[in-house]
Amino acid sequence: MRIVGTKARRFRGTVGTPLLYSVGAVALGMAVPRFEAAFLPNLAAPIGVGPAIAILSSIAAGMLPLTGLVFSLAFVMVQFSATAYSPRLVTWFAGSTMMSHSLGVFTATFLYAVAALAWVDRGGTGKVPLLTAWFAIGLLLVSVVFFVLLAEKLAMLQISRVLAYAGDQGRAVIARDYRPLGEGGLEAGGSAGDELPAERQVVLHRGGPAAIQAIDVPGLVALAGREGAVVAVAWAVGDTIIDGMPLLRVHGEGRPVPEHRLRRLVRLGPERTFDQDPKYAIRILVDIAIKALSPAINDPTTAVQALDQVEDLLLRLGRADLDAGRVRDERGILRLVFPVPRWEDFLVLAFDEIRYCGASSIQVMRRMRALLEDLKENVPPQRRPALQRYLVRVDTGTRRAFEDGDDRKDALEEDRQGLGLSREKQG
Numbered sequence: 001m002r003i004v005g006t007k008a009r010r011f012r013g014t015v016g017t018p019l020l021y022s023v024g025a026v027a028l029g030m031a032v033p034r035f036e037a038a039f040l041p042n043l044a045a046p047i048g049v050g051p052a053i054a055i056l057s058s059i060a061a062g063m064l065p066l067t068g069l070v071f072s073l074a075f076v077m078v079q080f081s082a083t084a085y086s087p088r089l090v091t092w093f094a095g096s097t098m099m100s101h102s103l104g105v106f107t108a109t110f111l112y113a114v115a116a117l118a119w120v121d122r123g124g125t126g127k128v129p130l131l132t133a134w135f136a137i138g139l140l141l142v143s144v145v146f147f148v149l150l151a152e153k154l155a156m157l158q159i160s161r162v163l164a165y166a167g168d169q170g171r172a173v174i175a176r177d178y179r180p181l182g183e184g185g186l187e188a189g190g191s192a193g194d195e196l197p198a199e200r201q202v203v204l205h206r207g208g209p210a211a212i213q214a215i216d217v218p219g220l221v222a223l224a225g226r227e228g229a230v231v232a233v234a235w236a237v238g239d240t241i242i243d244g245m246p247l248l249r250v251h252g253e254g255r256p257v258p259e260h261r262l263r264r265l266v267r268l269g270p271e272r273t274f275d276q277d278p279k280y281a282i283r284i285l286v287d288i289a290i291k292a293l294s295p296a297i298n299d300p301t302t303a304v305q306a307l308d309q310v311e312d313l314l315l316r317l318g319r320a321d322l323d324a325g326r327v328r329d330e331r332g333i334l335r336l337v338f339p340v341p342r343w344e345d346f347l348v349l350a351f352d353e354i355r356y357c358g359a360s361s362i363q364v365m366r367r368m369r370a371l372l373e374d375l376k377e378n379v380p381p382q383r384r385p386a387l388q389r390y391l392v393r394v395d396t397g398t399r400r401a402f403e404d405g406d407d408r409k410d411a412l413e414e415d416r417q418g419l420g421l422s423r424e425k426q427g
Contacts, residue, residue: 021101021105025115043129063109089284099153160305199249205244238280283349
């Protein structure tokens with residue numbers, strides 16, 4: 001995995017992409033008419049100068065309000081996602097590639113149309129350059145396509161698609177970074193007995209608070225192998241570190257490794273990302289669930305939908321070898337160590353806040369109970385005791401929250417729909 005700095009990625013998305021489109025439009029606006037005048041002097045569009053000027057002027061004038069509309073859509077998307085779902089989804093909406101490419105296409109169409117106007121009836125010839133005019137029409141059609149795609153992007157604000165997006169990000173990380181349980185070695189604790197050599201270097205964080213967004217695992221392993229060392233990342237992906245806190249520790253004999261070579265293999269930024277952090281996907285889902293359970297919104301059905309995605313992620317994690325934080329080189333020598341969450345850490349993140357905020361919701365308690373029972377049946381035996389402990393906590397909280405006996409009985413049933421089909425009534 002190649003680490004790209006946060007500022008560089010942000011520049012490419014929000015500024016770099018529209019800027020490249022603009023530069024390309026200016027270059028085309030200068031090159032195409034000159035090429036046509038030099039090599040195709042007799043090629044002219046079958047329309048008069050007046051209509052051509054009107055068409056190109058309309059294209060140029062229309063692109064400005066359309067670009068303003070794009071900015072307005074971006075603002076609405078950011079505000080809606082922050083208030084309705086989670087502030088942490090703002091990056092997905094506002095920083096999407098579709099938004100940056102749309103801005104680029106609209107800006108390019110405006111600039112090219114303005115440049116093309118200068119070549120209509122140039123020198124009093126009464127001609128309209130054919131290729132120059134068709135390029136403008138082509139860019140207009142591309143702009144229409146991007147506008148339609150932007151409208152489709154708004155459909156992503158549907159809660160089911162937002163939840164599916166967060167779940168997909170978590171599934172991608174789990175599939176890429178975790179082996180199936182029992183494949184290629186022991187589970188957590190099996191290799192933890194390796195003692196690290198003596199510490200020879202500490203790399204401290206300098207600057208304001210920053211989240212560890214990703215680490216370049218192959219790069220750190222290769223660097224540690226060349227230096228005959230073991231690199232230990234002091235904090236987990238997703239942790240926020242403060243000025244003066246250790247970032248990396250280098251173990252083993254030898255000379256210190258140049259710090260810039262180590263720092264560039266760890267990406268820091270102002271916020272967490274999905275890149276190497278399955279906890280972040282669960283965090284987003286939990287945020288959406290507890291916001292839906294707030295008294296101001298009171299939407300337990302959304303919380304149940306979030307639990308559907310949470311269950312899928314936990315099922316995949318339950319079948320995975322979570323000891324991914326000790327990496328060896330091709331000779332089997334330990335080269336990289338970094339903190340990773342345990343099975344219990346994932347359960348605390350996934351359940352505690354929803355269990356607390358949804359304690360008085362029959363729908364949420366029924367869905368959570370069904371979730372825990374289903375996970376117990378489908379994860380390996382060593383993962384089941386922690387689920388059983390949570391099931392006891394859910395039942396205890398349910399009995400405490402519902403004083404009415406009938407309500408308590410309803411809340412203690414299992415129902416994957418929350419309120420839809422009680423398992424006690426099945427079959």
